[in-house]
Amino acid sequence: MASGSQSRRTSTGQHPSSVWWEEAILGDQTNCCSGHRRWSCKWCSLRDKVSGVDRVRGHLTREAGHEILSCDVISAEKRQQLREMVKTIDDQGIRDSFDPERKEAMDMAIGRFFWNEHIPFVKARSHHFKEMVQQIARHGIPYDLPTETALREQLLQVEKTNLEVQLAKVKARWKNCGVTLVADAWNDTRNRHIMGLVAYSRGQSTFLEAIDISSSGKTADNVFATWERGIEIVGEENVVLIVTDGEASNKAAARLLEARKPKIMWAPCLAHCLNNILKDFAKLPWMVGLLDKGKTLVGFLRNHSYLVAILASFSSRLSRM
Structure with missing residues (x-):
């Protein structure tokens, strides 16, 4: 019986997906990455595009998800023929994917990569990992890494x-939807004080810049100057609100913001405010003793492996309910 790799090849020894290159005009292949070629459309004005074979397929068949403009010149009859060819190639790939021995060998190869390179197993959920595997499968064999x-x-x-x-x-979209500028500071591994700026709009966060303010210090003027940098990147007309934690320097910078840019509002971070409230609760006389008892109980449980095992068994049961 023919192996899985042989079944995926045509009589010419090429992978079925390679037939898409025959539907394009190939150009100079210098400076092209592995698996990519320089090509032009036979029908429309698209020229000197460097991509993989899937972009040719998406351009000619109008398939979604290929991030390329569709060809509007190709005839409806030719487009239908190409779509039928897509179905034939995909059906061939589905039949080959049912080879259990071949699938086990691929799974083990992926597993060894995770195990030997100490990659967390949760990374198998990454859509980037899944996309990588799908693109390799579509490309077929041989594939030069x-x-x-x-x-x-x-x-x-x-x-x-x-x-x-x-x-x-x-x-x-910022002009129509507005932007919330989020600023937060932290110390990196070299003990530098870094202020990060992020633009948030309609569920999408965009990192803008990280500014080192170690030498100047976290004064009101320096914090406000950092905010101004973010406002400059986004555009003052697009910024609606600035959100930071409730530190004194940020509050002072907020007063400068109100005086110099009155159309932009400032608000403290809700999570930071709640965290400070809970810390204040922990300082109350009646709460101090309660927290100490709780910490003692947690320490006792963690120091006795038998109790930890009992807790874990009940936790697993609850998770299955």
């Missing part, structure tokens, strides 16, 4: 360009 240099340089630059395109679409 990207080199370390390609991952560090060419591919990273391509992804940067893609993110800039996506970010431009997000920024275009």
